[in-house]
Amino acid sequence: MSEERSGAAILVESLVRQGVEFVFGYPGGAVLPIYDELFGDHRIRHILVRHEAGAAHAAEGYARSTGKPGVVLVTSGPGATNAITGIADAFMDSIPLVVLTGQVATNLIGTDAFQEADTVGLTRHCTKHNYLVKDPADLAATIDEAFEIATTGRPGPVVVDIPKNVQVATAPMFSGAPQRPKRYLPRIVASAEEIAEAIELIERAERLVLYTGGGVINSGPRASELLREFQKLTGAPLTSTLMGLGAFPADHPDWLGMLGMHGTYEANMAMNQCDVMVCIGARFDDRVTGRLDAFSPGSKKIHIDIDRASINKVIPVDLGIVGDCATVLDQLIEAWGSRKPLELAEWKARIAGWRARDSLAYPKRKDGAIMPQLAVERLFALTREHDPIITTEVGQHQMWAAQYFGFDKPNRWLTSGGLGTMGYGMPAAIGAQLGNPERLVIDIAGEASIQMNIQEMGTASQFRLPIKVFILNNEYMGMVRQWQELTYESRYSNSYSDSLPDFVKMAEAYGWKGIRIESEADLDAGIQAMIAHDGPVMVDCQVAKEANCFPMIPSGAAHTEMLLYGDQVEGTMDDEAKALV
Amino acid sequence: MKIQHRHSERHVLAITVDNEAGILAKIAGLFTARGYNIDSLTVADISENHAVSRITIVTNGPPQVIDQIEAQLERLVPVHRVVDLTQAGPHVERELALVKVAGKGENRVEALRLADVFRAKVVDTTTSSFIFELTGAPDKIDTFVALMRELGLVEVGRTGIVGMMRGAEGA
Numbered sequence: 173m174s175e176e177r178s179g180a181a182i183l184v185e186s187l188v189r190q191g192v193e194f195v196f197g198y199p200g201g202a203v204l205p206i207y208d209e210l211f212g213d214h215r216i217r218h219i220l221v222r223h224e225a226g227a228a229h230a231a232e233g234y235a236r237s238t239g240k241p242g243v244v245l246v247t248s249g250p251g252a253t254n255a256i257t258g259i260a261d262a263f264m265d266s267i268p269l270v271v272l273t274g275q276v277a278t279n280l281i282g283t284d285a286f287q288e289a290d291t292v293g294l295t296r297h298c299t300k301h302n303y304l305v306k307d308p309a310d311l312a313a314t315i316d317e318a319f320e321i322a323t324t325g326r327p328g329p330v331v332v333d334i335p336k337n338v339q340v341a342t343a344p345m346f347s348g349a350p351q352r353p354k355r356y357l358p359r360i361v362a363s364a365e366e367i368a369e370a371i372e373l374i375e376r377a378e379r380l381v382l383y384t385g386g387g388v389i390n391s392g393p394r395a396s397e398l399l400r401e402f403q404k405l406t407g408a409p410l411t412s413t414l415m416g417l418g419a420f421p422a423d424h425p426d427w428l429g430m431l432g433m434h435g436t437y438e439a440n441m442a443m444n445q446c447d448v449m450v451c452i453g454a455r456f457d458d459r460v461t462g463r464l465d466a467f468s469p470g471s472k473k474i475h476i477d478i479d480r481a482s483i484n485k486v487i488p489v490d491l492g493i494v495g496d497c498a499t500v501l502d503q504l505i506e507a508w509g510s511r512k513p514l515e516l517a518e519w520k521a522r523i524a525g526w527r528a529r530d531s532l533a534y535p536k537r538k539d540g541a542i543m544p545q546l547a548v549e550r551l552f553a554l555t556r557e558h559d560p561i562i563t564t565e566v567g568q569h570q571m572w573a574a575q576y577f578g579f580d581k582p583n584r585w586l587t588s589g590g591l592g593t594m595g596y597g598m599p600a601a602i603g604a605q606l607g608n609p610e611r612l613v614i615d616i617a618g619e620a621s622i623q624m625n626i627q628e629m630g631t632a633s634q635f636r637l638p639i640k641v642f643i644l645n646n647e648y649m650g651m652v653r654q655w656q657e658l659t660y661e662s663r664y665s666n667s668y669s670d671s672l673p674d675f676v677k678m679a680e681a682y683g684w685k686g687i688r689i690e691s692e693a694d695l696d697a698g699i700q701a702m703i704a705h706d707g708p709v710m711v712d713c714q715v716a717k718e719a720n721c722f723p724m725i726p727s728g729a730a731h732t733e734m735l736l737y738g739d740q741v742e743g744t745m746d747d748e749a750k751a752l753v
Numbered sequence: 754m755k756i757q758h759r760h761s762e763r764h765v766l767a768i769t770v771d772n773e774a775g776i777l778a779k780i781a782g783l784f785t786a787r788g789y790n791i792d793s794l795t796v797a798d799i800s801e802n803h804a805v806s807r808i809t810i811v812t813n814g815p816p817q818v819i820d821q822i823e824a825q826l827e828r829l830v831p832v833h834r835v836v837d838l839t840q841a842g843p844h845v846e847r848e849l850a851l852v853k854v855a856g857k858g859e860n861r862v863e864a865l866r867l868a869d870v871f872r873a874k875v876v877d878t879t880t881s882s883f884i885f886e887l888t889g890a891p892d893k894i895d896t897f898v899a900l901m902r903e904l905g906l907v908e909v910g911r912t913g914i915v916g917m918m919r920g921a922e923g924a
Binding site: 292293296297300301304321355356479480481483484485488747748751 | 754771774775778779782783786817820821824825827828829830831833
């Protein structure tokens with residue numbers, strides 16, 4: 173059975189077949205045929221953003237919070253280039269996106285036509301795969317494969333660039349799944365030998381630690397359940413990367429907190445002193461390892477990752493296992509069988525000693541100024557019963573959110589980890605709210621980051637999305653200022669936020685509710701008013717201006733060389749350390 | 754502060770790929786984007802239906818980087834297979850060169866005599882020049898070119914290396 177349809181119609185039909193609910197996009201000349209096809213088609217809801225970067229981040233937020241792929245539709249040239257930051261972000265954080273870009277007609281490609289850009293060339297190294305479709309007859313199979321590649325194996329963004337004449341020209345559209353060769357075959361299951369070797373290493377451990385990452389989240393909610401089960405079976409203390417928060421409950425006694433540059437003292441010390449480390453779905457990022465030659469010097473390392481290229485990339489490991497986190501955890505649990513949990517009392521006593529340093533302690537203020545850490549703690553306490561989804565921008569506020577907001581379920585924590593993209597949080601909240609209409613969605617933001625995609629306030633207004641933006645306003649690009657304080661003798665070169673808008677008036681201008689919190693006495697009431705309002709809210713929470721984010725592993729230092737609040741810092745650093753991270 | 758350089762070793766990689774638009778750019782671009790080196794690269798269609806190409810890349814880097822290069826190549830969707838011939842064991846490496854030499858008298862005779870020693874073929878000649886066609890391992894070609902330099906070398910064209918495992922098994 174086939175019927176002659178335009179490329180645009182084949183595309184829309186293919187998206188429907190993939191179960192796409194939302195397309196985040198912005199129209200333009202080179203996608204007009206697709207927009208015309210979407211007009212009046214009620215099977216797919218188009219979310220009109222205000223800037224294409226917003227479309228990509230919103231799709232990421234949707235994907236990260238629902239586990240389903242996010243779909244983006246933008247025009248050629250500037251439409252595509254504006255979306256690239258979001259595409260690169262999704263590539264670094266392994267978020268499944270299918271990005272559809274319009275392109276000038278095939279006969280115009282290469283002529284410097286109006287709004288022409290080499291989208292396939294530009295996105296080659298920030299996509300998992302990309303295509304230029306030159307014939308509408310190839311569209312159905314291409315879209316089918318694009319979704320498969322985006323969502324299976326290590327997830328990631330896939331770009332499909334579609335010239336305008338390919339959208340208009342016709343081809344037969346077949347009912348049923350398109351015929352195409354199956355060429356993408358990620359390795360999912362570990363071998364029996366690998367599992368046996370892993371169990372042998374783990375069961376002989378005296379100082380075991382589980383180090384988990386975003387791969388556990390990407391593997392689906394079952395992976396988080398299996399992780400909890402495996403932890404229970406072994407009794408191991410567990411730490412996680414920024415991207416992995418929520419896979420393991422933050423109120424569990426064996427939870428060490430996040431590790432890395434702004435991780436807890438106990439997490440980093442446990443990584444440094446363990447004798448067996450099991451890395452599950454993390455990738456030894458430079459923000460996690462600190463100085464490489466001092467990283468966990470005495471441990472046997474097991475690394476479970478779906479991407480073979482992540483294994484031995486920066487840290488040589490003793491046993492690399494290529495496979496899906498949930499599947500491999502399942503195999504490990506089965507192989508563990510009726511073994512008893514490990515005898516780790518001595519190890520846990522040492523950990524308790526490190527925990528007693530209370531590395532997340534911060535000074536209290538007597539002048540009524542709000543410590544940003546406290547603001548996040550109160551936000552957590554007051555929203556906890558709502559099981560909220562938290563997004564962030566990038567900087568100090570992001571780290572404070574990671575440190576002081578306790579997550580106990582996966583898919584509740586959406587942040588730009590790998591690329592570190594300011595402007596991620598609000599569009600991501602929009603996407604998360606669409607995917608989870610009943611949930612409380614909060615973007616914990618900074619006053620600098622929020623301005624990077626502030627135009628998306630209009631999107632939230634238009635689609636009646638009751639997202640909350642909670643700005644920790646310290647009138648600085650706080651993380652930049654902190655680094656300048658620690659390494660450039662407090663020469664605050666361009667890191668202050670001047671000429672800030674009145675965020676309350678801005679909220680009102682967009683039809684949002686605006687709330688300003690100026691002192692600790694108003695903090696709880698302000699947060700409660702934010703939660704209570706049935707609509708989008710922007711909170712300008714004015715916090716202590718020069719608060720720093722501690723603990724911190726300074727650039728080029730080891731896990732054992734953490735700075736805690738109150739430590740004296742010289743404010744200088746040698747060139748080697750300056751260049752490192 | 755000075756930039757540090759690490760010890761490198763040379764590896765020959767045979768890569769089987771889908772013969773699709775942009776695949777060469779993807780692979781070459783991967784090397785630039787991640788800071789890997791390409792010493793030579795050859796590519797040609799090797800299948801009856803023009804669906805599959807074989808790319809041979811000579812690269813160099815520390816062992817950990819070589820392992821990363823293979824893993825990163827394997828991540829690309831159109832890449833079917835990556836074989837590190839250097840790692841895999843005994844293999845044959847061959848390269849073809851065209852070498853143009855111009856001269857008269859004794860030099861001309863000597864060039865022809867050396868070409869014979871190297872089993873190079875004459876594929877073009879004038880009364881004052883030859884083009885030699887030579888195949889062999891890269892160092893054989895290097896040696897021949899060095900000898901010709903003394904005898905009136907005009908230009909050299911080289912294909913870059915293709916390689917294959919020895920024995921009955923395919924790579």
